[in-house]
Amino acid sequence: MVFDNAGKKSLGLRVGDRLLDLTQLEPNQPADVADVLRQGPNELDRLAGLAGGAPKNAWRPAGDVALLPPTMRVGKIICLGLNYIDHAAEAGLQKPDYPVVFLRAATSLVGHGHPMMRPRCSDKLDYEGELVAFIGKTGRHITRDEALSHIAGYSVFNDGSIRDYQTRTPQWTVGKNFDGTGGFGPEFVSADELPPGAKGLTIQTRLNGHLVQDAKTDDMVFDVAETVALLSECMTLEVGDLLVMGTPSGIGAVRKPPLWMKPGDICEVSIERLGVLRNPIAQEA
Incomplete structure (x- = not known):
């Protein structure tokens, strides 16, 4: 840590x-x-x-x-969207045939216990509990069988999303990169302490103690090994890159009424054997 x-x-x-x-x-x-x-x-x-x-x-x-945050000297932060079947369905979209990929910047990251920021320009701050995989060996054209040898370890992420900005364009970059919206931690856990590919782990999100997301990492459309193989077809995955593996169903945007995070809230993302990432929500000054 x-x-x-x-x-x-x-x-x-x-x-x-x-x-x-x-x-x-x-x-x-x-x-x-x-x-x-x-x-x-x-x-x-x-x-x-x-x-x-x-x-x-x-x-x-x-x-x-x-x-x-376990790292701020990250290379690429490569994020997957719609990577749980139930989440794609709740968004009214089909299960993707190829990973939906977007990038995050390190300036969006905050550590465990530090506030995630609701920006001045929007009140539509949503939670997304996710698994993070750390690339520990550089490679290109990596086969699925070799893929997990390129993963050094894992952590927990809250892919805080500004939903109205996310949907202003066909690409999600702006809505996913507001400063202080990406909770990350609490620590790095080496891959040898977990099942291969971090499979079979319970992932949950709680907002103010209420369970809002509950799934297994087995429910991913593209698991860690397949993601490494597919991404490495087009880009070199380098030591220090992060793969943020998508969120399960239960996001606030699709609830009736929508459930947005607001100042004073506490959001917790837990992944079995990886710990609990806890962030208060604060208002940008």
């Missing part, structure tokens, strides 16, 4: 309810998961091995730190 340490970013390794400050042990260690992945395929294992001999003063309670 990445956390705020007296105004500076630090990299941490959580073991149970304790956090090992890796930046304290190795001051030159980059405090960003994407930069760690760029150091090579064995770096995660090397960092995990530091826990055994770490001094007591390098440990702290994990709950005492303010978390930041």
Whole structure:
């Protein structure tokens, strides 16, 4: 995980309810998961091995730190739309034959516990709980059988969407890139701690404690392996890129009446074995 340490970013390794400050042990260690992945395929294992001999003063309670997005030095943030069958149906659209792809910018990201921002120009801020996959090995023309070897780990995302801006044009870019609308975290979990492709995990979203989305990652139209294979037909997937894998049904825009997030709300996205991403909603000044 990445956390705020007296105004500076630090990299941490959580073991149970304790956090090992890796930046304290190795001051030159980059405090960003994407930069760690760029150091090579064995770096995660090397960092995990530091826990055994770490001094007591390098440990702290994990709950005492303010978390930041696992990476801000991301390459491409590649997002999938309509990637759950029930979500496509609720939007009145057919199951896609090819992934619906759009991009996000790093300026839209906020970490666990930090506010997602409702912008000045719209009150139509919607939630979308999603799985994130981190590319850990660069490749092009990757086969489906090879695809998961290119995934280093996973996290949780809330693809906050400004719906009226999203639908102003056929492409969704503007409505998906308002500053401070993409909740991301709480931490990076390596792929070897999860089922292959993060399949079979429960994904849920709660708004002010009320369950509004509830699905399994098995319900994706295009799973992680197929997404890697299809995207790599056209672009090089590089270490540090993110794949944001789409949301299940239950979004606020299709409810009667619509359910928009408003200042003072709390939105939580949970994915089994990955944790809970919690963000308050605030109004842009």
